[in-house]
Amino acid sequence: MSRLVLFAFVIAIVSIGISAQPKALENRFAAENALAEKVLAAHGGEKLRSMKSLVVRGSVDITASNFPQAIAGGFVTIFEGSKYRFELQNPFQNLTQIYDGTNTSSTAPGGMSLPPVNRLGLPLLPFLGRDGFIVTGLPGDKKKKSGFRMTSPEGYFTDFYIDEKTNQIKGYDSTFLLDGRTVTTNVEIDKAKLVDGLLVPERYVQRFDLGQFTVYANFKAKEILVNSQLDAGIFTVNN
Numbered sequence: 667m668s669r670l671v672l673f674a675f676v677i678a679i680v681s682i683g684i685s686a687q688p689k690a691l692e693n694r695f696a697a698e699n700a701l702a703e704k705v706l707a708a709h710g711g712e713k714l715r716s717m718k719s720l721v722v723r724g725s726v727d728i729t730a731s732n733f734p735q736a737i738a739g740g741f742v743t744i745f746e747g748s749k750y751r752f753e754l755q756n757p758f759q760n761l762t763q764i765y766d767g768t769n770t771s772s773t774a775p776g777g778m779s780l781p782p783v784n785r786l787g788l789p790l791l792p793f794l795g796r797d798g799f800i801v802t803g804l805p806g807d808k809k810k811k812s813g814f815r816m817t818s819p820e821g822y823f824t825d826f827y828i829d830e831k832t833n834q835i836k837g838y839d840s841t842f843l844l845d846g847r848t849v850t851t852n853v854e855i856d857k858a859k860l861v862d863g864l865l866v867p868e869r870y871v872q873r874f875d876l877g878q879f880t881v882y883a884n885f886k887a888k889e890i891l892v893n894s895q896l897d898a899g900i901f902t903v904n905n
Contacts, residue, residue: 695802698814701833702801705814705826706794708833710864714792717864719746719896724887728756731880741885743783749901750784764903771903785822786840787853788867793818834858834865850875862892 706714721744728737739756747767754761763772763780774780783789793799798819804811805825812830817823824840839852852873859868867887874881 698803699801701812701828702794702814702816702826704833705828705835706791708865709788709791709835713863715794717745717792718893719744719891720864720866721745721889721891721894721896722866722887723889724885726886727884729882732878744896744900745784745789746896746901748784750782750789751900752780752783764901766901766903769903781822781842781844782820785818785820786842786851787824787838788835790816790818790824791835847877859887859890861890864892866890866892 710717721742723742724740726739726741728739729735737756737758739754741755742751742753744751748765749767750765752761752763761773763770763774763783765782765784770782772780790799794801794816800817802815802817803809804813804815808825811827813825813827815823815825822840822842824838826835827837828834829836835855837852837854839850841848841850843849852875853870855867855870857867857869858865860866867885868890869887870885872883872885874883
């Protein structure tokens with residue numbers, strides 16, 4: 667079960683030379699970047715882009731298609747620029763992964779590391795407009811939905827789906843490799859909370875399709891701190 671819980675928190679770079687594309691594509695990519703800027707504004711705008719730190723603590727219940735009994739646990743995510751700290755507390759195995767801006771340390775079993783938590787989902791949004799972070803349209807059959815894809819310099823991508831009335835993110839999904847296994851994750855946001863000018867998900871459901879089975883995680887944030895003073899050494903990597 668410890669590996670099941672680990673997978674439950676695993677929260678192809680697309681490089682397109684716009685100047686070399688036809689005018690129609692150039693206009694489309696400009697529209698997609700404009701939509702992304704509206705979404706950023708709906709979630710805090712420059713306050714989000716210049717955010718110094720974000721701390722979210724809460725609870726999570728996990729079930730799986732092959733293990734329907736809920737597993738209760740807690741989580742902590744801490745962001746400061748490109749640095750992050752992720753903690754998972756559960757009855758089977760606690761997990762901590764830290765990135766100090768250069769190096770990563772993880773207590774995941776088998777020497778494995780999770781994908782960087784600041785390169786998937788909403789933590790991508792504050793990096794909008796920075797070098798190497800690319801906005802494109804939704805691919806394939808997703809094009810009928812309102813949204814965009816954002817890709818990090820490392821090649822991790824997230825497809826964001828937007829409420830057209832509010833420009834707020836109502837969900838997102840991504841696909842990545844973990845320990846040689848293709849993982850697809852989907853998030854639906856049930857409730858968001860405005861904290862110091864930032865709109866932060868407070869309740870959301872995340873699904874992980876691991877091929878042979880599916881994991882569901884129900885998150886509830888109990889404490890959200892914006893630009894709080896962080897303890898020295900909180901991002902210290904132990905190698």
